[in-house]
Amino acid sequence: MSSTTPQLGEPLMQIRNLDKSFGGVKAVDNVTMDLRAGIVTTLVGPNGAGKTTFFNLITGNLARDGGEVTWLGRDIAGIKPHRIARAGVMRTYQDLRLFDGMTVWENVLNATEYGALPLPMSSSARAERRDRIERVLERTGLADKRDTRALDLAYAERKFLSMARIMATRARLWLLDEPASGLDPNSYERFLTILREDVAGGVTVCIIEHNLDIVIGISDRIAFLDRGKLLADGDPQSVLNDPELARIYFGDRE
Numbered sequence: 456m457s458s459t460t461p462q463l464g465e466p467l468m469q470i471r472n473l474d475k476s477f478g479g480v481k482a483v484d485n486v487t488m489d490l491r492a493g494i495v496t497t498l499v500g501p502n503g504a505g506k507t508t509f510f511n512l513i514t515g516n517l518a519r520d521g522g523e524v525t526w527l528g529r530d531i532a533g534i535k536p537h538r539i540a541r542a543g544v545m546r547t548y549q550d551l552r553l554f555d556g557m558t559v560w561e562n563v564l565n566a567t568e569y570g571a572l573p574l575p576m577s578s579s580a581r582a583e584r585r586d587r588i589e590r591v592l593e594r595t596g597l598a599d600k601r602d603t604r605a606l607d608l609a610y611a612e613r614k615f616l617s618m619a620r621i622m623a624t625r626a627r628l629w630l631l632d633e634p635a636s637g638l639d640p641n642s643y644e645r646f647l648t649i650l651r652e653d654v655a656g657g658v659t660v661c662i663i664e665h666n667l668d669i670v671i672g673i674s675d676r677i678a679f680l681d682r683g684k685l686l687a688d689g690d691p692q693s694v695l696n697d698p699e700l701a702r703i704y705f706g707d708r709e
């Protein structure tokens with residue numbers, strides 16, 4: 456897939472009338488939204504709202520029932536997840552999906568092989584990639600753990616390894632599924648710093664998050680899903696101050 460260079464605020468990914476049902480459950484119901492260059496969009500909503508299913512649909516992990524998803528103007532229907540990743544759309548998973556028997560270094564290296572890199576690589580490209588991984592390990596606090604197996608890392612280190620895998624690629628869109636859940640305050644600050652730096656460097660982020668402090672701390676825009684439907688999509692204050700959405704979010708609906 457080729458790539459063009461959208462300017463700040465232009466749509467990178469356009470999602471139109473996206474649908475997915477599991478049996479009788481409409482997990483994603485006619486969702487239309489844009490993910491715009493350089494913008495942090497937070498997906499919020501109660502458990503079972505369809506947030507992870509939405510990610511699975513736009514990364515090619517699940518086949519949609521209907522609707523359209525374009526990346527840099529091209530329809531990505533039927534394209535395999537690894538090819539969508541290579542085109543610049545990378546994700547994390549709630550359950551992280553690290554390679555537990557591989558070291559930190561090997562986990563990150565593996566991700567760069569699925570990221571938006573031209574293959575095969577010249578020796579200078581390999582050296583550049585090595586430097587990039589070094590820098591990412593420094594920023595995520597994993598430099599001293601490079602030879603440690605993922606299995607032997609602490610909880611927060613595993614979360615950062617899943618971030619490092621994305622950071623080391625040249626992905627332009629990061630889809631993060633609860634990346635900060637359960638982090639201690641120091642780790643959380645490190646996470647926010649990384650996110651802010653990389654967004655300033657041009658990365659676009661869509662993040663699923665339940666913690667409202669985090670949502671307020673990072674969002675340019677909030678998309679609110681409930682029972683598969685996109686109920687709101689706008690600036691953080693207007694979404695968070697909507698009493699009806701608060702009722703749904705906090706479980707006090709009629």
Ligand SMILES: Nc1ncnc2c1ncn2[C@@H]1O[C@H](COP(=O)(O)OP(=O)(O)OP(=O)(O)O)[C@@H](O)[C@H]1O
Binds near residue numbers: 480504506508509
């Ligand atoms: N593979 C599947 N098979 C059947 N039903 C599914 C499947 N995946 C999701 N669902 C259902 O689709 C709906 C949306 O689930 P999804 O996991 O996308 O919600 P979510 O907003 O990510 O929830 P949470 O915040 O709890 O992670 C739920 O009713 C869920 O039970």
